[in-house]
Amino acid sequence: MRAENYEARNHPPSNEFEINFGPNHPGIEGNYALKVKVHGDEIVAARADGGYLHRGFEKLMEQRLWIQNIALVPRICVPDPAPMEVAYSMAVEQLCGLEVPQRAQWLRVLLLELSRLAAHLFTFGGHAATTGMYTPMFWGVADRDLLLDLFEELTGGRVYSIYNIPGGVRRDIPDDFLTRLSDTLDYIDSRLPDYDNLLFTNQVFVRRARDAGPVSQAQALDWGVTGPNLRATGLAFDVRRDDPYLVYDELEFDIPTEQPGDAWARTLVRRGELLQSIRILRQVIDRLPDIGGPIRAPIPNPLAWNVPAGEAYVRIESSKGELSWYVVSDGGDKPYRVHIRGPSSMHAVQVLEHLVTGCRIEDVAQIMFSLDACPPEVDR
Amino acid sequence: MTDTEQFPVRVEQPDRNGGNIFSRVFDELTAFCRSRSLFILHYCTGCGAIELPPAMTSRFDMERLGISPMVSPRQADILLITGYVSVKTLKRVMLTYEQMGSPKYVIGICSCTVNGGMYWQSYATAKKLNDYMPVDLYIAGCMPRPEAVITGLRQLMDKIAAGEANGWEDYYRRYDYYLGHQQRLFGETWQTPTDVIAEARHYGLFGPETLGDHTRLLEQHQAPLEALEMQLGLGAPDEVKA
Ligand code: SF4
Numbered sequence: 299m300r301a302e303n304y305e306a307r308n309h310p311p312s313n314e315f316e317i318n319f320g321p322n323h324p325g326i327e328g329n330y331a332l333k334v335k336v337h338g339d340e341i342v343a344a345r346a347d348g349g350y351l352h353r354g355f356e357k358l359m360e361q362r363l364w365i366q367n368i369a370l371v372p373r374i375c376v377p378d379p380a381p382m383e384v385a386y387s388m389a390v391e392q393l394c395g396l397e398v399p400q401r402a403q404w405l406r407v408l409l410l411e412l413s414r415l416a417a418h419l420f421t422f423g424g425h426a427a428t429t430g431m432y433t434p435m436f437w438g439v440a441d442r443d444l445l446l447d448l449f450e451e452l453t454g455g456r457v458y459s460i461y462n463i464p465g466g467v468r469r470d471i472p473d474d475f476l477t478r479l480s481d482t483l484d485y486i487d488s489r490l491p492d493y494d495n496l497l498f499t500n501q502v503f504v505r506r507a508r509d510a511g512p513v514s515q516a517q518a519l520d521w522g523v524t525g526p527n528l529r530a531t532g533l534a535f536d537v538r539r540d541d542p543y544l545v546y547d548e549l550e551f552d553i554p555t556e557q558p559g560d561a562w563a564r565t566l567v568r569r570g571e572l573l574q575s576i577r578i579l580r581q582v583i584d585r586l587p588d589i590g591g592p593i594r595a596p597i598p599n600p601l602a603w604n605v606p607a608g609e610a611y612v613r614i615e616s617s618k619g620e621l622s623w624y625v626v627s628d629g630g631d632k633p634y635r636v637h638i639r640g641p642s643s644m645h646a647v648q649v650l651e652h653l654v655t656g657c658r659i660e661d662v663a664q665i666m667f668s669l670d671a672c673p674p675e676v677d678r
Numbered sequence: 679m680t681d682t683e684q685f686p687v688r689v690e691q692p693d694r695n696g697g698n699i700f701s702r703v704f705d706e707l708t709a710f711c712r713s714r715s716l717f718i719l720h721y722c723t724g725c726g727a728i729e730l731p732p733a734m735t736s737r738f739d740m741e742r743l744g745i746s747p748m749v750s751p752r753q754a755d756i757l758l759i760t761g762y763v764s765v766k767t768l769k770r771v772m773l774t775y776e777q778m779g780s781p782k783y784v785i786g787i788c789s790c791t792v793n794g795g796m797y798w799q800s801y802a803t804a805k806k807l808n809d810y811m812p813v814d815l816y817i818a819g820c821m822p823r824p825e826a827v828i829t830g831l832r833q834l835m836d837k838i839a840a841g842e843a844n845g846w847e848d849y850y851r852r853y854d855y856y857l858g859h860q861q862r863l864f865g866e867t868w869q870t871p872t873d874v875i876a877e878a879r880h881y882g883l884f885g886p887e888t889l890g891d892h893t894r895l896l897e898q899h900q901a902p903l904e905a906l907e908m909q910l911g912l913g914a915p916d917e918v919k920a
Pocket of ligand 1: 373724725726760761762787788789790791795796819820821822
């Protein structure tokens with residue numbers, strides 16, 4: 299350190315100061331920062347400071363072939379990459395008028411729900427860790443790893459599967475995959491009582507999470523909150539049911555909702571979704587063997603593929619909320635313009651800024667994790 | 679391109695047979711102990727960070743190697759760069775790196791730190807991490823599996839025990855080189871609160887390449903840091919909330 303940097307200065311009153319919460323902070327989710335102004339330990343103002351993970355996706359995609367972009371898109375949201383691939387593939391299919399075979403649609407549902415399960419287990423772990431409880435984190439991450447093994451078997455990649463391509467999926471399930479999937483689901487099911495003991499009925503967690511970062515339904519609608527965070531305010535809106543895509547209209551599942559819209563309600567909604575995802579996956583296991591046919595529609599030579607000019611808008615439900623893609627083609631071999639409306643950009647910027655203002659400094663991390671925002675997708 | 683051009687960390691081999699027997703034994707013992715107790719500061723710069731929780735928790739369990747996470751740069755030994763670094767992040771990485779106490783080791787996880795990886799043509803990311811700081815070990819892969827991360831850490835432990843992980847000395851010896859790359863990216867007024875040149879003298883690592891054109895430029899622009907002003911003049915809390 300240079301000596302002159304240690305000279306005495308006139309500092310502002312010491313009960314009021316500004317803290318950079320992140321980007322390199324154990325309590326923040328990923329590479330993201332919040333600048334907070336603290337009075338004592340109460341936060342009086344906050345500004346989200348993103349951009350640390352900016353890679354310029356929308357520009358990068360304009361410079362790559364339609365098929366090359368498949369490898370790029372899962373990187374947008376790291377903990378839950380599958381919805382990105384599916385949504386992009388669906389947009390391209392919409393542009394080309396490709397009909398996806400039934401079996402591929404079921405396989406996509408399988409992938410999406412597995413990914414949702416994995417993402418939720420990860421979030422529980424992170425959220426628990428911010429309240430000082432590390433066991434759920436260890437368990438959640440370890441159980442998620444079982445799902446990653448299934449991913450690896452199915453697609454070849456632990457995290458980034460790159461399983462979907464426009465027109466269908468890359469390969470069929472391996473032998474006996476469904477048996478192993480069903481065993482894993484049974485195991486996760488059997489673990490839920492343990493999670494309940496450890497986390498969801500644990501008074502340490504319940505008292506911390508209750509009343510932290512409340513959002514009312516009107517606010518949620520104003521701010522563009524979607525997904526589990528919206529359902530935690532009591533509104534049963536889910537793209538899977540209200541604007542069905544793939545084969546979700548043939549599946550039975552409920553939409554868990556909770557009331558007050560605080561961190562506790564958001565966690566409970568996710569726990570409910572865990573059960574629903576398991577339920578959906580069990581239906582897939584039952585139905586998939588009866589659905590034959592190809593796993594992808596024929597596409598032209600992907601290296602010289604001119605997608606017809608037009609616009610496509612696709613929306614699906616990711617584990618973080620409503621994810622939509624807007625893709626424009628000018629008839630060339632690369633996208634003309636791509637825009638991604640990710641759920642986290644709302645959750646992690648304006649919602650988070652509002653929620654942490656007025657709370658205490660120790661709750662900032664848990665509010666961020668309870669919103670389940672995903673910084674790479676905010677910055678893109 | 680030769681190897682040294684591509685990966686310009688020059689490892690100075692310590693003379694393990696010089697000196698008297700006590701200092702030799704002492705040095706080896708220190709290196710051995712250092713390699714068995716490492717604290718990682720992981721800066722989640724990119725997507726590779728998602729494979730660290732599995733590597734740290736029950737399944738792969740990094741802690742059995744004596745490696746555990748640390749929250750503050752001043753007490754950490756390893757700086758783990760987990761993926762692509764955008765320019766905005768790289769500034770923070772540099773500040774973090776210079777704050778860490780020596781000896782310090784840098785590991786670049788993910789192909790993106792090696793050569794830009796997927797984002798080779800992105801306008802927002804820095805491509806080669808070893809242009810900006812000496813990197814002791816790269817773990818390539820997109821993204822490397824937890825097994826690869828653990829293997830990489832074991833290799834680093836071996837390197838430390840053998841006294842070969844001396845990348846941090848290179849930062850002092852050739853500060854001008856690294857500063858030049860930083861200035862090219864961040865602009866010529868770039869400066870950090872750490873006085874690297876004085877530290878180089880202090881450690882006895884001041885060499886002919888420590889000073890150069892770039893450090894001269896730094897001296898021109900150097901000014902004592904301003905006291906931080908509060909920037910969030912957002913009014914009273916009620917106004918903000920509304
Ligand atoms: S190498 Fe792959 S996983 Fe790693 S940061 Fe780059 S894109 Fe992400």
